[in-house]
Amino acid sequence: MWFRNLQLYRLSEPFGLDPEALHETLQQHAFKPCAGLDTHRVGWVPPAGRDATQLVHATAGRLMICLRREDRILPAAVIREHVEEKAEAIAEAEARPVGRKEKQRIKEEVIVDLLPRAFTRSSHLYAYIDPKDGWIVIDSGTAKKAEELLSTLRETLGSLRAKPLAVQRSPAKTLTQWLEKKPAREFVLGDECELKEPVDNGGVMRGKRIDVASAEVKSHLDTGMMVAKLAVDWQERISCLLCDDLGIRRLRFLDLVMEQAAEVDADDALARFDADFALMSMELANFLPAVVDAFGGLDED
Template identity: 30%
Template sequence: MPRFKNVISFRIEPAWAPDFDAAQQQLEKERFVPCGATQESSAGWVEPRGQAEGPLLESVGGQWLLEYMVESKTLPASVVRRKLDERCAQIEQQTGRQPGKKEKKQLKEDITQELLPMAFTRHARIAVWIDPTARRLTLDTSNQARADGVVTALVKALDGFGVSAFHTQVEPGSAMAGWLATQEPPAGFSIDRDCELKATDDSKAVVRYAKHPLDIEEVREHIAQGKRPTRLALTWEDRVSFELTEGMQLRKLQFLEGVFDGAGSDAQAKDEGFDTDAAIVTGELGQLLPALLEALGGEMEPGMAAAVPASPAAPQAESQTAAPAAKAATPTAATVAAADDDGPPF
């Protein structure tokens, strides 16, 4: 069970009725199949425990666990370009003319198909956690394109499944500015030593602090001048550290000392280690995510406006209209996330 270095989370729509056995059967139709010789990419569901031909859906303490596999082939652009130049030179030598734009495009596609069987293969595995009680979908990735692909795959596989973005009553950027200006983070959270501030005017000036105290006048002055925090390092209950971003993302997620003490220590009980890790990860994040939403004023009801403080020190705030959350097969959402390889999408 991956320990979720990265997290993107969505609210599951109320129309979906969880049915474990039905979901297991529906996922089987979308089991992962490796790329064919000339296929550029392939994606599908794999066994979360890593057991060949095992179940695609596991339940630990009532929490559903899945894993999505993406396989892609990579061709070095320089190799394709060199082959294309050689092919164009041959045509010019044989016919006395240079290939046009349309012909070059077709030649490039032909060369790509020829080289794909020899291409490098990359794999990305995305752990997926469905909390059917709290109605929350959580993904172990920071890549929004990958997250959207997983959501689309779930919508395709599970009858009636849909998700919506989390929208909070206070915008994360405004909340972080207030916490930095007052040095008063919400209960259970503490401010760490990393931060990024960005100007909202045309200058787009950026100031970054790394491993640096943030309770200094210089930080407050930047905020007073109109710079907004785009990310801020926080720790929750001395158990989980992360960076919160203006998009309501969690980055650089780390479970701190003591959280996993004794977990997975029995090498002869791989299944028990999976279950233990799953229980700890879902237990910790199952408390952190609601606490974070509460720190941002709670979730908005449809039609409500997100609070935008007039100044960081004055949370009484003006407001601006925010669109209500809507069901989406491929959502573009404010998300709860953390950093992974930020690799290319599918």
């Protein structure tokens, strides 16, 4: 349940639904498996797992939700094989070549025939809404997947005014200054970075398990390269990669936090989920403002 990557959004207006009302609304778009010729399906499931019944898990005013996506697995190679077999059979039976348009029609017939029998693969995307502090936090390494969850949530709710996190200072310039001089208060440099030339298709330098403050790394900065990703630790509680697109990747909660989680006496899986969510969201409620402050504060425009 502990989030590993963060895509961050700010609520543009107050979020007025309580857990019960949000649950009832999400039920209108609850997950249903693929049927017939569906290539995929998305819908809401209980974030606390199969044994839970609520589509919203609320802790300390924060609302956890989970989007399930089910995709049909129909490899292109399998389709091509069936198309070629059918085309060859027609060519032999009718002693004529099979043209491109006819092959396209055969392909469509093959897909219609195979799709209902194809295996499916499911994925889950978690997020929580923090109405008090104005955050939507999505556990995703890419903005594309996060936008799918937001789009589905907007469709479910009818409207949802939220926008990607924007800050006053350029993240790339700020992170570059951290390497050139020193990081912001409360942050400590880690052992990984990615530098890029600030031009299209420019060079990239990636370093892992290195001294990011070394002269070698700084020599790349002297050529005009900028930081795209930088590993940092925060207050000995969180480590992560801060990125120039304001995504947060490889999020890890350190020993101080995990020891605190282990001290909680949870009787079952649901109690453990609740305790972990409460602790994780509390840590992020302190960490995210520190990140925003390091980048000069929110850009409300």
